[in-house]
Amino acid sequence: MRLAWFSPWPPQRSGVAGRSAELVPILAARGHAIDVFVDAKRRRLDPVSDDPPVAGSVRVLSAHDFVWRRRKYPYDLPIYQIGNSHLHRFVWPYLFKYPGLAVLHDGRVHHARAEALVPHARTRDYRAEFAWNHPDVPPAAAEFAALGLDGILYYQWPMLRGVVESARLVAAHSRGLATMIARQWPDRPLEHIALGEGPPNLDVPAARRAFRARHQIADTAIVFGVHGGLTAEKRVREVVAAFAAIRVSVPHAHLLLVGPADPWLGLEDQITSLGLTAHMTRVLTTDDETFDQSIAACDVTLNLRWPTALETSGPWVRSLAMGCATVIVDTAHQAHVPALDPRTWRRHAPASDPDPQAEARAVTVAIDVRDLAPSLSHAMSRLGSDAALRAALGREARRWWEREHTVERMAQDYERAIARAVQEPEPSASGWPAHMRPDTAAHAHEVLDAAGFDDPQVRARLAELGS
Amino acid sequence: MADDQPDLSAGRGETEREHNERRYVAALTALDIAAEPSPVVAASVAAAAEDVARLNATWQHGSSSGPQGLVARILNEFGRLLPWRRRRLLGAMIAAVNRNAEATRALVDVTQHFQSHVIWYAQTITAIAISRRGQIGPQDIEPLHRAINALGTDWLSRWESLSAREERYDARMDALAKAYTELKALTALAEARAAALQQAIDALPATSPPGPHPPR
Numbered sequence: 001m002r003l004a005w006f007s008p009w010p011p012q013r014s015g016v017a018g019r020s021a022e023l024v025p026i027l028a029a030r031g032h033a034i035d036v037f038v039d040a041k042r043r044r045l046d047p048v049s050d051d052p053p054v055a056g057s058v059r060v061l062s063a064h065d066f067v068w069r070r071r072k073y074p075y076d077l078p079i080y081q082i083g084n085s086h087l088h089r090f091v092w093p094y095l096f097k098y099p100g101l102a103v104l105h106d107g108r109v110h111h112a113r114a115e116a117l118v119p120h121a122r123t124r125d126y127r128a129e130f131a132w133n134h135p136d137v138p139p140a141a142a143e144f145a146a147l148g149l150d151g152i153l154y155y156q157w158p159m160l161r162g163v164v165e166s167a168r169l170v171a172a173h174s175r176g177l178a179t180m181i182a183r184q185w186p187d188r189p190l191e192h193i194a195l196g197e198g199p200p201n202l203d204v205p206a207a208r209r210a211f212r213a214r215h216q217i218a219d220t221a222i223v224f225g226v227h228g229g230l231t232a233e234k235r236v237r238e239v240v241a242a243f244a245a246i247r248v249s250v251p252h253a254h255l256l257l258v259g260p261a262d263p264w265l266g267l268e269d270q271i272t273s274l275g276l277t278a279h280m281t282r283v284l285t286t287d288d289e290t291f292d293q294s295i296a297a298c299d300v301t302l303n304l305r306w307p308t309a310l311e312t313s314g315p316w317v318r319s320l321a322m323g324c325a326t327v328i329v330d331t332a333h334q335a336h337v338p339a340l341d342p343r344t345w346r347r348h349a350p351a352s353d354p355d356p357q358a359e360a361r362a363v364t365v366a367i368d369v370r371d372l373a374p375s376l377s378h379a380m381s382r383l384g385s386d387a388a389l390r391a392a393l394g395r396e397a398r399r400w401w402e403r404e405h406t407v408e409r410m411a412q413d414y415e416r417a418i419a420r421a422v423q424e425p426e427p428s429a430s431g432w433p434a435h436m437r438p439d440t441a442a443h444a445h446e447v448l449d450a451a452g453f454d455d456p457q458v459r460a461r462l463a464e465l466g467s
Numbered sequence: 468m469a470d471d472q473p474d475l476s477a478g479r480g481e482t483e484r485e486h487n488e489r490r491y492v493a494a495l496t497a498l499d500i501a502a503e504p505s506p507v508v509a510a511s512v513a514a515a516a517e518d519v520a521r522l523n524a525t526w527q528h529g530s531s532s533g534p535q536g537l538v539a540r541i542l543n544e545f546g547r548l549l550p551w552r553r554r555r556l557l558g559a560m561i562a563a564v565n566r567n568a569e570a571t572r573a574l575v576d577v578t579q580h581f582q583s584h585v586i587w588y589a590q591t592i593t594a595i596a597i598s599r600r601g602q603i604g605p606q607d608i609e610p611l612h613r614a615i616n617a618l619g620t621d622w623l624s625r626w627e628s629l630s631a632r633e634e635r636y637d638a639r640m641d642a643l644a645k646a647y648t649e650l651k652a653l654t655a656l657a658e659a660r661a662a663a664l665q666q667a668i669d670a671l672p673a674t675s676p677p678g679p680h681p682p683r
Contacts (some may be wrong), residue, residue: 013513123533137582137586138589140589141584141585141586143587143589143592144589144615147592148612149611149612149615151615151616151619152615152619152623153585153615153619155619155623156582156619156623161651171636176634179634186517209669211608235492306624306627307620307623307627328632329627330627330628331627332630332631332633332634334631335631335632335635335638336634337632337637347561347630348520348631348635349516349632349635350516350518350632350635350636350639351522351635351639352635352638352641353525353642354523354527354642354643354646368628368629368631369624369628370624370625370628420639451505
């Protein structure tokens with residue numbers, strides 16, 4: 001099939017960019033012809049011929065080229081990678097105008113939609129879109145964003161309707177998110193596509209030794225790791241505090257922080273004031289290979305992002321691939337993952353697995369967000385001193401990854417979703433806020449008229465475009 | 468007269484500001500109260516947890532927590548088929564489902580209550596912002612931002628914790644319902660096998676057992 005793939009793309013630093021770059025060549029090798037449409041403002045692009053893509057090929061193009069290329073040689077399906085970040089801003093106009101397969105990496109896109117509208121003098125559009133997304137919420141709630149109060153309440157109102165109702169088919173990378181969408185929009189076609197990532201055959205012991213040797217971390221140290229951008233949402237300050245507390249019971253504990261830290265965290269001051277500098281390793285930037293090595297070097301990885309945009313954490317999935325014990329926050333969209341509660345060391349109640357041996361099948365340790373600090377200390381203390389528990393969790397983690405998160409599994413899910421999406425009818429756009437499907441031809445007319453440009457041939461083409 | 472107008476409008480502005488500030492204080496107080504833990508939800512969730520514990524106990528009645536041999540496991544499975552145990556399990560399931568529905572309803576009520584106060588709060592802030600258009604700077608917005616974030620975080624953490632529990636509860640009920648269906652299928656199969664066996668025995672020709680005849 002001829003596919004138009006809209007996504008952030010390397011060298012942009014984004015998990016979605018990385019997943020697209022890994023997956024697209026695999027789908028092309030299966031016989032698809034793929035044009036990847038990217039934000040040309042954010043990366044340099046080589047010239048590409050005006051001809052259609054051939055089967056097995058991957059070309060990277062400016063998103064601005066999509067409209068005319070589509071008229072010249074129609075694509076079977078546009079595929080949109082949707083996330084709650086400014087890196088996806090260029091995708092929105094195409095998503096709303098050309099229905100396709102919308103793949104949700106996040107289930108809350110309020111930050112991204114507000115960012116696409118409010119700072120660009122489109123507060124009125126934002127208000128209209130907010131009211132349309134959440135008709136049961138008084139419109140005054142939109143004033144939070146209009147006043148610049150872009151905080152926690154963005155998570156309460158996800159602004160997902162535009163994605164769900166504009167797509168021929170919606171796919172979610174998280175099982176929990178797919179369940180939530182199915183509940184809210186039972187009539188919209190929906191698929192779950194596994195989030196596939198993580199090295200399948202990494203020599204974990206060798207990678208562990210290499211990384212530890214390079215950073216002078218003792219072989220005997222019990223290493224706790226936090227990976228990715230170090231922000232307040234990743235609960236890094238709580239991790240550092242818990243680490244300081246458990247050093248009494250786990251004397252060989254070592255903390256590894258991989259990724260740039262948000263300056264607002266005041267991380268350096270906290271580390272210094274707790275006297276932890278000698279027991280920690282900071283790695284600011286890494287390439288992909290070193291990033292994986294840094295996970296392999298850990299005994300336990302801590303993936304505590306909360307609140308979330310209902311995503312599945314990439315570093316967490318990579319930790320599972322390497323058979324590493326992990327700690328996550330107990331969230332509704334991840335409730336299907338078999339997890340231990342560190343307050344009881346039993347499965348989180350009520351467990352769906354009634355078997356008395358259910359604990360042995362736990363894949364991770366999940367912390368109730370209402371009890372974050374004490375539960376985190378319990379979890380780190382026990383995992384730091386119980387090698388058998390770490391090994392058991394690691395074994396089950398790898399097994400879960402092989403079932404749920406391989407790249408091969410993701411490619412198969414994409415094939416299924418693509419085959420279904422092309423069969424689905426285009427959804428109706430009636431009742432939408434006008435700005436979501438603007439009259440682009442009229443806008444072009446205005447621009448040309450203002451410049452005093454009048455050409456019958458151009459007018460004819462614009463009329464065609466408007467139709 | 469014209470010279471008096473600025474004073475008059477200043478007086479009106481003062482009254483409006485006072486009114487807005489009174490509304491703001493009332494909205495903030497109400498929001499604060501709405502953010503308090505709800506005893507109704509807590510009681511419902513605790514009762515639901517007890518029901519689930521009872522359901523677990525009924526389901527696992529008689530089975531050891533350690534590894535079991537094949538015979539013990541078969542006996543356990545057949546024990547679960549006994550009518551009084553099936554009735555007890557069903558009763559516990561229904562009670563748990565009802566209680567869960569109660570907890571969910573309470574949760575939804577509390578959420579809607581809180582949400583309505585957040586909206587009221589937002590409306591109040593908007594009124595103040597409009598009345599003070601041009602006079603509000605970042606130094607005014609920042610404390611509001613922090614206050615709203617703190618309240619919102621607290622609320623969202625409650626919601627997350629309860630929602631995760633709710634999702635697991637649904638999964639648990641699905642798993643139990645599936646296990647129960649399998650059990651019923653197993654029962655039907657066992658009954659069919661027993662009937663077939665009985666028919667086979669009945670169809671055997673009546674023969675006298677070998678050995679000496681009993682004394683007349």
